Amino acid sequence: MSTPVLAKPAPEPAADPTVKARPTTGQRLTSFMPVIALVVLLAALTVADPGFLSLNSLTAAVRTSAPLVVLAAGATLVVLCGGIDLSIAALCSLATVFFALWLPDLGGLTTLAIIAATGAIGALQGVAHVLLRIPSFIVTLGGMSIFTAIALVISDAGPIRVADRDATHWLTLYVAGVVPMSFVVALVVVLVVSLALALTPLGSWVRATGYSESAARLGGAPVDLVKVAAFTLSGACAGLAAVMLVSRNFSGSPTMADNLLLPAVAAIVVGGTAITGGHGSLWRSLAGALVVTLLRVGLPIVGVPSAYEQILYGAIIVAAVALTLDRSKVLIIK
Amino acid sequence: MTTDLQTEPGPRAPGSPPALEVRGLVKHYPGVKALDGVDLVVRQHEVLGLAGENGAGKSTLLKALVGLVRPDAGEIWVRGERVRLRSVVDAADHGLGMVFQEQSLVPNLTAAENIVLGSEGPGVRRGIYRWGTMRRLAQEQLDKIGSHIDPLARTDSLSFADRQMVEIAKVLRIEERTAHPPVIILDEPTSVLESKEIDTLFTQVRRLREFASVVFVSHRLDEVLDVCDRVAVLRGGKSVGEVLAADAAPAELHRMMIGATGSEDHYHDGAAERSGEPRRPRLVVRGLTGKTFRDVDLDVHAGEIVGIVGVHGSGREDVCRALFGAEATVAGEVVLDGRKLDLSGTRAACAAGVGYVPAERKTEGMVGPMSVADNMTLTKQHARCSGPLVRPGKQATLVDTWIERLSIRTPHRGTAIQRLSGGNQQKVVLARWLVAGDVRLLLLDHPTRGLDVGARSEVYRLMRELANSGVATVLLADSLEEAIGMSDRIVVMSDGRATKEVAAPAGAKPTPLDLVKEMV
Known part of the structure; x- marks a missing residue:
């Protein structure tokens, strides 16, 4: 009781390793829910059509999923910081147009230029959000509209064919003959960003910002920098996703990625990342993106009539979120 | 004087049953006996105080009384009639209502x-x-x-x-x-009020007695004794007795709460341990001006605790935040150890060795869902890193050392901080500034708010030890008594200006009255 608190304690007979607050089985299960949901869905599709579980359809599914994985991964960072990025799809579409326009001049450097440009645009949105104190929802809603308009203007409102296919050829290759290169690139993005979050103070800062921005700020975390960085990465990911889309469609179009916004948001929440910020991970979004993609490509394959497809899609998304959301970490469900 | 609950004599004529009676209330939570046979009688038109340390079962008992918690055993009687309360509405139908601690x-x-x-x-x-x-x-x-x-x-x-x-x-x-006078429960009603407002509240409570019975809960024993007729004490989920407020002293109540005689020396004044030689001021503030304060001058020496007192709206909180770079300033200069302090943001302040413990622990002091370890190392990231990389082993050793040194009661360093009790949360928040060993100035905004007696005295001891190790401290205390007890010097702020400075060395402390005269 009266030992000085600041004095070093007497050398202990080795730290006691038995004090461990192990997560309960239920908690462990919750953190694997996105993967479980993915497996269950795969099983269900296979039961509905035994022919579904083939190498061909799986390869097609992961190849389709690659741009969505990348988009969702970038936006997850913004969501973890407690914001939202609604501009990713519009920015991605704009980037496909840029790609088509720049390719003749820049050649092999186009991919890097696109990623740098979209990263800068993302950073600009982040700066607007932080400095002008405008909610990220509004900033990126405005951005979405602006990017769509710019894309329409510079493309003359139509697709632009990409004649030089060499620049994106590498993305259409297969690793070990079966895994699409674009999906491998998406995995690398998730892996690298996840490692950066896990191994540096960034992870701590991002989560603190997302859970409680004022506490993070008063704790000396570089809240503004972290947010701008998140928007920058989100923009850069939109650029990379654009390159993937171009590699498949051989054209740039001002509306090419527009239908990916809601699937990307769905992927994030199906993964169990809290839309209120703080809790979640990129791995979860990867699993979420695969669930969403499987639904989109799988339901028609197993013979669900297209009229019912959307109903089933909506119902399964809601059910999946009900499964994956870790309610012990999220106090208020908004 | 202490009397046993059951034999407490009183005007309990058969015709007037108590407004509220609790018999043998029991409530278990997994691993905890929150209530372990509580008996309580609230007579008509009386103010009953309820005292007990954090974890004594006060909150659970109150929740049971308004139908938010269903007891496992025991009975609740309202005016001689046994009731079962399933919801707040149910409780209201029986005339039981509560003013919640977190305003609702x-x-x-x-x-x-x-x-x-x-x-x-x-x-x-x-x-x-x-x-x-x-x-x-x-x-x-x-x-x-x-x-x-x-x-x-x-x-x-x-x-x-x-x-x-x-x-x-x-x-x-x-x-x-209801047709009869209600029972109003006030849960920690004074914790967010300034002293003048507390007086108004007390007048109100005495007024309420005219047409209601009141249950008054507070961790400030002087308040409880001031406003109540009787005080019932809970300890470890049990009723341990009660006192008549008129002839009880805080020390006696404290003894009942903790089950042993409490130390009179809460404040650990370290005068004897400090040398009398004058030191260079560590913090020099000249003409600091912001939205709610003007021309504030302040000197704090190494090893000194300077209390700032003032009524609500005196601007003292904002001065504190300004020194940490969390509140904009328009003029003035702040020098820390001979170097001009950058007030542009919290990052700069942290890097310069300034630490800040905010008054709102739950929303500003800590990141609730994050672990004890991550909260403790949130600011001084370099203390757990090698280069840019976090070293989990380094963090674990560091955090465990501080958990040990500050005797923070937590199951594990990985436990979410929001699961800890208030006192332990506050110790983690304080440790955040200590882990790197580079803190030079500590700004403490109500560091003991909402803590029970035991946790308070630990925080006091920690503050005094930090001061003795050379840290300069600015304290915005929870009460005048705390400011007087802890501070070496007290600065009075009024209307955004520092109007008066009062020396408060051990043995020559000013009285609260001395300060109040300057505050208004």
């Missing part, structure tokens, strides 16, 4: 809307608000407690004290539901 008003509604919310009665017809009727209903309630708040004022434009009056007016609506 909706900030963007008017006072009138808040008062009738949930019990609109004639204030709503066919689903449509009738503003005139509602205003009248609210005005009636406010008149009952003699408050002059405008019923159409938006709640968030009211002061904390006024909001509390609105809460009391709201809870008195339960009178409509």
